[in-house]
Amino acid sequence: MRTDGSEERLLTASFLDEGPTWSPNGRVVMFTRETQGAGGAPALYSVDISGRNLKRVPIQGAASDPAWSPLLK
Numbered sequence: 911m912r913t914d915g916s917e918e919r920l921l922t923a924s925f926l927d928e929g930p931t932w933s934p935n936g937r938v939v940m941f942t943r944e945t946q947g948a949g950g951a952p953a954l955y956s957v958d959i960s961g962r963n964l965k966r967v968p969i970q971g972a973a974s975d976p977a978w979s980p981l982l983k
Contacts, residue, residue: 921961925950931976940967940976 911918926944933940937959944952952974954967967973 919961921957921959922955922964927955929975931978933978940978942974942976 921939922941922943924943925946927941928944930939930941932938938956939959940954940956942952943955944950951972954969954973954976955964956967957964967976
């Protein structure tokens, strides 16, 4: 979306996507996705600003509230 509110574009479309956070370089958004049903568990996903590169972030267990941090060496 432009600063004037024009050209809004959805990057995801799911039952419940929330808690987006921008990567430090501004090219990727990470968010929490929860699936429908009793067995639905929240998971972390990332998508680039084109909306074409949606990926589940591999972690163990359920997750929410993503945050970016520096890589540790």
